[in-house]
Amino acid sequence: MTRQEILIELRKVLSPYTLDKETLANIDEGTNLITDLKINSANLVDIIIDAETKYNIEIDYDAADKMVNVGGCIDVIEEKTNQQI
Amino acid sequence: MIISAGNDIVDLGTINATRTKEPRFYTKFITGTETALHNQPHLADMPFEYFVWMLWSVKESVYKFIQRHHPGLVFSPSKITIEQIELQREASIPAITQAQIEAKGFAGLTTYNAIIAFGTDNFYSRSIVNSNYIASTVNNSKDFENIYWGIKHIDQTEPENQSRAVRQFLLKKLASVFDTDDLHIIKNSSGCPVLFNGDNRADIPVSLAHHGHYVAYAFPNLQ
Numbered sequence: 001m002t003r004q005e006i007l008i009e010l011r012k013v014l015s016p017y018t019l020d021k022e023t024l025a026n027i028d029e030g031t032n033l034i035t036d037l038k039i040n041s042a043n044l045v046d047i048i049i050d051a052e053t054k055y056n057i058e059i060d061y062d063a064a065d066k067m068v069n070v071g072g073c074i075d076v077i078e079e080k081t082n083q084q085i
Numbered sequence: 086m087i088i089s090a091g092n093d094i095v096d097l098g099t100i101n102a103t104r105t106k107e108p109r110f111y112t113k114f115i116t117g118t119e120t121a122l123h124n125q126p127h128l129a130d131m132p133f134e135y136f137v138w139m140l141w142s143v144k145e146s147v148y149k150f151i152q153r154h155h156p157g158l159v160f161s162p163s164k165i166t167i168e169q170i171e172l173q174r175e176a177s178i179p180a181i182t183q184a185q186i187e188a189k190g191f192a193g194l195t196t197y198n199a200i201i202a203f204g205t206d207n208f209y210s211r212s213i214v215n216s217n218y219i220a221s222t223v224n225n226s227k228d229f230e231n232i233y234w235g236i237k238h239i240d241q242t243e244p245e246n247q248s249r250a251v252r253q254f255l256l257k258k259l260a261s262v263f264d265t266d267d268l269h270i271i272k273n274s275s276g277c278p279v280l281f282n283g284d285n286r287a288d289i290p291v292s293l294a295h296h297g298h299y300v301a302y303a304f305p306n307l308q
Contacts, residue, residue: 019243035276038244041145041160042095042138042296045113049104064113068159084175 001081003029006074013050017043030072047073055081088291090304091223093142093238096297097135097216105134114162115140127172128197131214139219140167142209143199146223147293149277151203156275169200187258188237189306191222220294222303233258234303236274239295247295255291255302262306263289 011024018024018037033047035040048059049063057080066071066072102109111120115137119184122128131139144162152158175195188194197212201223211229212221213236220236222229235258239250241267252270260266268285270291280287291304 020147040244040296042100042141045110046101046104048113049110052109059113061113061161065161 001078003074003078006077007070009054010070010073010077011053013047013054014039016050017047029069029074031070033068033070033073051077052054057081057084086225088152088290088305088307089150089153089225090232090292091146091148091293092234092292092301092303093145093149093221094294094296094299095138095142095219096299097218099297100138102132102134103265105137111137114144114262116163116166122167122170125170128170135214135219139197139212139214139221140217142221143167143201143212143223146210146221146292147201147203147208150208150223150225152190152275153277153290156273156277160281165201165203167199167201171198172196172302173198184238185236187233189233190230192230215274218296218299220299220301224305228274231306232303233262233306234301236299238298238300239300240298242297247300251293251295251300254300255293255304258302259289259291 011027014024014037017039020038023037031037033042048064052059055077059076059080063076066076106154119140123133128136141162144165147165148160154184171214173196175193177194191211197214199210201210208223208225209227210221210223212219222232222234224232237254239247256268259268265282268287269281270272270278271281273279278291278293280289280291289304289307291302
């Protein structure tokens with residue numbers, strides 16, 4: 001899976017947690033989940049759990065810390081899915 | 086000792102209680118040692134999902150308190166550890182029907198008081214817990230007498246409205262405490278709210294929080 005393919009799927013994971021659909025449609029690797037997408041921090045764990053379910057991966061404490069922006073989320077998903085191969 | 090402010094609020098009407106109680110969820114930010122704190126007699130009556138979100142709100146409040154002085158710091162809840170939680174049982178709990186509450190300090194209120202460690206530093210929190218919300222305020226001293234805080238119910242939950250409502254709520258209080266009406270808030274590049282008096286940066290750290298139908302503020306009176 002390329003980073004662009006992960007980004008497209010990640011958009012679906014993030015969608016339930018943001019009302020800002022215009023920003024969501026235009027996310028790139030620098031998009032911050034809280035300051036740009038206006039996602040409440042209380043939903044960050046939901047996003048981690050949903051990403052785990054979608055990609056059948058396990059995201060630990062240290063990896064979760066990186067998931068503050070879209071690029072960080074893609075890094076973690078890419079790394080964890082590669083570990084399965 | 087650094088001077089800062091940190092608070093957080095969780096709207097319990099917004100959380101997913103079933104998911105919260107799943108180990109897969111809460112172990113993302115609560116350690117086994119912290120989970121065991123729930124077994125203490127004074128916490129055993131608290132629904133587990135409330136306990137989980139109280140710990141979240143305390144950790145997020147500590148992060149906000151520290152982040153003002155460490156802009157690059159990433160919120161890493163597992164590195165902020167809750168070491169102890171006591172119940173300070175007083176006659177009064179803010180009524181859940183109360184649309185707004187503001188106070189200086191927490192005297193006379195029932196609160197859950199935690200001691201938190203981050204690295205070599207200790208922090209202290211006061212959490213108000215009722216069936217509508219969990220609101221936490223943090224300080225780096227056990228003394229909360231000079232901490233102003235407020236919690237308010239809002240009708241519109243869009244992020245823009247939450248943001249506007251919490252600013253208006255805080256600025257109204259600041260104007261009454263400091264007798265000035267030229268205050269405004271700007272978020273700095275790391276997302277931390279900074280208070281200005283006219284064109285000048287005011288020397289008062291402020292913390293804002295919103296979630297669902299609730300907004301909250303906290304700031305110390307340094308005068």
